[in-house]
Amino acid sequence: MEDATATSPVVREPAMTDVARLAGVSHQTVSRVLNSHPNVREQTRLRVLAAVKELGYRPNRAARALVTGRSQLIGVIAQNSTLYGPSSLLAAFEIAAARQGFAVSVHRVPELGPASITAAVERHRDERVAGIVVIAPTASADEALAGVPAEVPLVTIDGDPERGAPMVAVDQEHGAHQATKHLLEAGHETVWHISGPPDWFDAAGRIQGWRRALQEAGAEVPPISTGDWTAASGYRAGQMLARMPEVTAVFAANDHQALGALRAMTERGRSVPEQVSIVGFDDVPESAYYSPPLTTVRQDFGAVATTTLDLLLGLMNGAETKGAQPVITPELVRRESVRAPLGD
Amino acid sequence: MEDATATSPVVREPAMTDVARLAGVSHQTVSRVLNSHPNVREQTRLRVLAAVKELGYRPNRAARALVTGRSQLIGVIAQNSTLYGPSSLLAAFEIAAARQGFAVSVHRVPELGPASITAAVERHRDERVAGIVVIAPTASADEALAGVPAEVPLVTIDGDPERGAPMVAVDQEHGAHQATKHLLEAGHETVWHISGPPDWFDAAGRIQGWRRALQEAGAEVPPISTGDWTAASGYRAGQMLARMPEVTAVFAANDHQALGALRAMTERGRSVPEQVSIVGFDDVPESAYYSPPLTTVRQDFGAVATTTLDLLLGLMNGAETKGAQPVITPELVRRESVRAPLGD
DNA sequence: GCGGTAAATGTTAGCGCTCACTGTTGACGC
DNA sequence: GCGTCAACAGTGAGCGCTAACATTTACCGC
Numbered sequence: 001m002e003d004a005t006a007t008s009p010v011v012r013e014p015a016m017t018d019v020a021r022l023a024g025v026s027h028q029t030v031s032r033v034l035n036s037h038p039n040v041r042e043q044t045r046l047r048v049l050a051a052v053k054e055l056g057y058r059p060n061r062a063a064r065a066l067v068t069g070r071s072q073l074i075g076v077i078a079q080n081s082t083l084y085g086p087s088s089l090l091a092a093f094e095i096a097a098a099r100q101g102f103a104v105s106v107h108r109v110p111e112l113g114p115a116s117i118t119a120a121v122e123r124h125r126d127e128r129v130a131g132i133v134v135i136a137p138t139a140s141a142d143e144a145l146a147g148v149p150a151e152v153p154l155v156t157i158d159g160d161p162e163r164g165a166p167m168v169a170v171d172q173e174h175g176a177h178q179a180t181k182h183l184l185e186a187g188h189e190t191v192w193h194i195s196g197p198p199d200w201f202d203a204a205g206r207i208q209g210w211r212r213a214l215q216e217a218g219a220e221v222p223p224i225s226t227g228d229w230t231a232a233s234g235y236r237a238g239q240m241l242a243r244m245p246e247v248t249a250v251f252a253a254n255d256h257q258a259l260g261a262l263r264a265m266t267e268r269g270r271s272v273p274e275q276v277s278i279v280g281f282d283d284v285p286e287s288a289y290y291s292p293p294l295t296t297v298r299q300d301f302g303a304v305a306t307t308t309l310d311l312l313l314g315l316m317n318g319a320e321t322k323g324a325q326p327v328i329t330p331e332l333v334r335r336e337s338v339r340a341p342l343g344d
Numbered sequence: 345m346e347d348a349t350a351t352s353p354v355v356r357e358p359a360m361t362d363v364a365r366l367a368g369v370s371h372q373t374v375s376r377v378l379n380s381h382p383n384v385r386e387q388t389r390l391r392v393l394a395a396v397k398e399l400g401y402r403p404n405r406a407a408r409a410l411v412t413g414r415s416q417l418i419g420v421i422a423q424n425s426t427l428y429g430p431s432s433l434l435a436a437f438e439i440a441a442a443r444q445g446f447a448v449s450v451h452r453v454p455e456l457g458p459a460s461i462t463a464a465v466e467r468h469r470d471e472r473v474a475g476i477v478v479i480a481p482t483a484s485a486d487e488a489l490a491g492v493p494a495e496v497p498l499v500t501i502d503g504d505p506e507r508g509a510p511m512v513a514v515d516q517e518h519g520a521h522q523a524t525k526h527l528l529e530a531g532h533e534t535v536w537h538i539s540g541p542p543d544w545f546d547a548a549g550r551i552q553g554w555r556r557a558l559q560e561a562g563a564e565v566p567p568i569s570t571g572d573w574t575a576a577s578g579y580r581a582g583q584m585l586a587r588m589p590e591v592t593a594v595f596a597a598n599d600h601q602a603l604g605a606l607r608a609m610t611e612r613g614r615s616v617p618e619q620v621s622i623v624g625f626d627d628v629p630e631s632a633y634y635s636p637p638l639t640t641v642r643q644d645f646g647a648v649a650t651t652t653l654d655l656l657l658g659l660m661n662g663a664e665t666k667g668a669q670p671v672i673t674p675e676l677v678r679r680e681s682v683r684a685p686l687g688d
Numbered sequence: 689g690c691g692g693t694a695a696a697t698g699t700t701a702g703c704g705c706t707c708a709c710t711g712t713t714g715a716c717g718c
Numbered sequence: 719g720c721g722t723c724a725a726c727a728g729t730g731a732g733c734g735c736t737a738a739c740a741t742t743t744a745c746c747g748c
Contacts, residue, residue: 015704026728039726061470063704065406067733080439087431094452095424105449108438126405231633256630263633286600289575289607291635359734370698407734411703
């Protein structure tokens with residue numbers, strides 16, 4: 001016996017029928033037990049479970065996906081970047097999905113153009129994913145999404161609020177408004193803004209919130225310095241702003257830009273916060289250790305992730321939440337980079 | 345037209361037989377074309393391709409995975425963290441895999457203990473992944489890997505060099521050696537070290553390199569301040585070090601710890617680099633904008649990613665590279681946080 | 689024109705699972 | 719005692735694909 005099998009090189013993984021044979025039931029009963037269907041006698045259930053354990057049986061998800069047309073996989077599409085926001089979000093989502101028994105297949109695209117987004121969606125559909133999440137913070141990304149068939153559950157994060165599709169977003173406008181108002185209340189005449197790239201919805205929302213706070217206070221709305229989220233771009237903008245004595249308060253669209261601006265100010269002898277106040281956005285873990293520790297706005301990525309998953313799960317179960325767009329509210333974190341202006 | 349199809353509830357996706365029928369061939373020929381087998385007439389090939397395009401056919405990867413026992417999916421296991429190194433690595437790997445036609449299924453584990461690693465491996469094997477990559481920078485992670493059956497191609501990144509399993513790593517020892525030597529050559533008597541968590545191989549390697557450089561130069565080896573990669577821990581260590589006038593040079597195990605130390609020094613009136621020189625590790629994009637811009641060590645994550653993928657692909661194809669452990673060499677980036685000590 | 693060979697294509701049998709059925713019990717009411 | 723119905727279990731088909739083998743076609747030299 002041993003010799004006969006010894007020549008067999010392939011040790012096939014146990015299948016459902018093997019479990020069934022061992023437990024003395026049909027494969028269908030095994031299936032029922034594994035999918036926790038009702039109408040299985042407790043005694044049978046235990047016998048099957050024992051057999052599963054004895055054989056070390058693990059269901060073949062490919063086979064299940066083939067017959068059901070759905071895998072227990074959620075496809076995520078994200079931009080290729082190590083930006084703090086998107087990466088944190090991705091990590092949070094992976095955790096949330098794992099907790100619900102879903103694996104996450106991530107597809108990074110070089111840029112968020114319609115072509116690469118469409119390709120990524122197709123790839124995920126080939127894989128028969130149960131749903132798709134797109135971290136689509138730019139206008140170009142959002143366009144491509146219009147072409148995705150409605151039968152694929154799809155949730156966008158930080159996408160275009162106007163599109164009316166299921167989406168989860170952080171209330172950027174509110175966060176920026178808080179930040180700007182905080183500077184204004186400290187006594188500054190007005191607040192200058194170093195924005196993110198204009199094609200990002202996040203950046204646009206932050207601009208809006210900043211502008212609204214200014215207008216509500218009757219403050220002048222100065223021209224915007226446009227950055228690209230990097231510290232380098234914040235530095236360039238900061239160099240310009242440092243030369244203008246009337247600039248006493250700056251709201252940067254993220255912490256790294258704020259860091260660049262801070263550096264530029266310091267280099268030019270404009271001390272922060274004595275002469276210039278700065279507020280960032282993101283609350284990257286290091287921002288508490290900048291010089292000075294940075295006042296900033298924190299987004300709860302964990303909340304975004306779980307909300308997204310809930311929405312997606314609802315969509316998969318055919319819930320009529322087509323237009324749902326839950327919003328997560330960010331929060332101001334006060335540290336030491338804001339002070340009243342000297343003139344006061 | 346619209347009305348006719350509107351009543352049909354299920355619009356089945358085209359399958360291989362549909363393509364075959366349209367092209368006037370057998371489904372097997374379609375399969376051959378799609379898998380670029382030889383022995384298909386050019387004319388037939390084109391006819392099949394045209395049919396594929398006309399129907400918008402996309403192969404069902406679940407079906408293929410079922411019959412071949414392998415999906416075009418690579419499973420990655422990583423720790424739940426937004427640490428710069430692991431996240432950058434992950435992103436780089438996803439890009440590299442996509443270029444080779446592989447999707448990446450990511451499983452984040454709360455901590456790198458044997459239990460969660462084993463569970464993650466099982467989950468990936470259920471999915472019939474073609475291979476597994478484990479970012480296993482801690483000793484606890486490495487233990488769990490011993491139990492994985494040999495037939496699953498598995499490559500470790502930054503794991504235990506002693507284990508002898510396929511692994512890709514950055515030469516931390518070399519990087520730390522360079523950094524320390526750089527400080528020594530600037531004229532410092534010795535170099536103090538703020539290390540990473542001791543159970544991380546990266547941290548251990550950096551300690552070794554630091555110590556070797558010191559010993560080679562005949563310098564005293566001061567006690568280590570242990571951190572946990574965060575700026576906060578660097579700050580705490582920095583506060584201690586700032587109080588000791590003999591400390592003129594610090595090598596921090598990563599940039600964020602360096603930032604924390606930098607802040608502590610500044611707060612205590614010890615200016616960097618005039619009174620104290622600091623070197624970090626990682627070259628996070630913002631480190632060029634710290635005050636002062638940080639001298640650090642850059643790791644090429646792209647190279648780690650492509651090397652890992654090559655190794656894994658080799659393993660999948662049955663290559664006899666069981667013991668391969670390619671090493672990527674990091675590079676010193678000189679900026680402004682290092683200067684000769686005052687006494688000189 | 690004929691066998692022989694190689695190239696090109698077709699046929700058949702599953703992979704391991706779920707779905708939609710069809711049986712088989714046993715408890716219960718009248 | 720018989721029908722009824724629910725609870726439980728089994729049977730067979732087929733999801734869409736690839737592997738192995740079977741068959742047809744094209745082409746060559748003599």
